Amino acid sequence: MKSLICIKQSNESGEMNLFDTHAIEEALKLKQKFENRGYQEDFSVDVVTIGPSENSKIIKRAFGMGADKGYHVITKERGYSFSFETASRLAAVAKKESYDLILTGIMSQDLMAGQTGPMLAEILNLPCVTGVVKTELAADNSSIKVEQEMENGFRNGLEIILPAVLTIQAGINTPRYPTLSRMLAAGKKEIMTFNETDLFSKKTGAVQAREIFVSMEDPQKTRAGHLLQGSLADKAKQLFTVLHGKALI
């Protein structure tokens, strides 16, 4: 069994995207269960990220959690890249090996689009389930049972034939912290790096962006937003007075 986890450094926090930590954890748990069943075959957990060279820090973190191999597609641009570009680059890496299972976070915390996973699946022509909150590998390893979160507390129980892409929702597990010994070893572990030109042939060329960034704006206020002033005690009193005046307390 080979799994590939797509991870991203958040533009906001500089840390690994929260949902991706859940994706790594889920793969490691599947690996653990797989090994407990005593198969001859290995279960590998590889990670891949795309971004400027300093992003290798999150690959190290993934090694610290227990990941096997790390791939890094080095791009010059900092800032934001849209899902289509990301998914195209990820697909080019994923094609280098035959992965049975590809996991991504349900979305990134900074861009919040949730498109990379399902786009990657379509490019690779694999089935995809988004918003997964439970997984269980079938005994013959040919499929995986998952629960997909829907609205209003409903979940779809699905079985997907492998290879497949799943996007992982928070709440599925508690991501482990990297261990110190693994982190130390991670420093020495090799990360395989690629440039755009390594990934795409001259004929196809680099990925053409389909979305163009225009600007950032402040969201509009939807309510009055009256700010209480004064000391802590003053504010507490004012809140009481306002709520009392509205007969809410």
Place this chain on the structure above:
Amino acid sequence: MKQILVIAEMLDGVIQPATWEITAAAAKIKKLKESGQIKIIIPSDDPLPIAKETAKQTGMDVIGLKSNDLKDYDSDVYKQCLFKLVKTIDPSHILTAHTSQGRDFAPGLAISFNAASIACVNEIKKDDKGLLYSRSVLGNTKNMIVRPAEGIPVVLTLMPGVFQPDNFNNQKKGRVEICEIAFDPDCSNTRRIRHEKILQKSCENKTLKGAKIIVSAGRGIGKKENLDAIFKFAQCFSSSAVGVSRPLVDMGWIGYEHQVGITGAAVSPRLYIACGISGSSQHLAGMKDARFVVSINNNPDAPIFRHSDLCIVEDIDPFLQAFLKVVQTK
């Protein structure tokens, strides 16, 4: 004149209200573009009755996308059947709701149709170069304005609860067309995704339903033990309940029945007090209909303050203690 397609949100064979929000967004696109024709697509195993009703109600043209495999939602079936249909229409825009279904199939559809794809759109505008789409980013602290590359169609998923449904007062009835499209599974003769069962986490949200006052806690309360102070705070009010943001449920601090938001409960109390909640779009979706909103957060720039009537910049713990003191003296 290129068409603007609305893909209806279907659940158990019933057209969902989110469809009317997407239709309103499509109308906005048509107005800004000053061209285009809106068509509503209804994917179903038996679309005719729904299509007729929709055409009558909206006055818009409706295409019933018919296939036996479209009875229940399946991303492979949706993507393939929609692609086959959309290819023949060659629209400029394809719109659907940013729901668990919409965000599941729309990005894949965009790939097969070589279209731009913009997710969770919350506003549509234009400048001299064309239409612009706004989407919430960075934990709802900013809106990113995006434009599709020139000359390609665009797939949009629209944030629920943002676009106000139009009041259709139409004299004329829209046209109805039924398109039958067969789903053929790739190479093998089986589907790649098998549907086993639908599970429900909790039957009814009795905890939050009907509460006049909801005191909600977010990650800002710091640790599980601090929920006690939130419960104590809630007890200052009659007919109150405790709500939470999703991470508290995910971390196992409290049960799902307390969760407010797009994947939790939608509440409309007279008073909603958000304690240590940042105000993500997913959380706001569940409490935007509260009559009066008070927020307590130690970050003056927390997005929740834009959506509050009363804003208190303080550490939650000392503030609650100070408030309890005031209550005790009354």
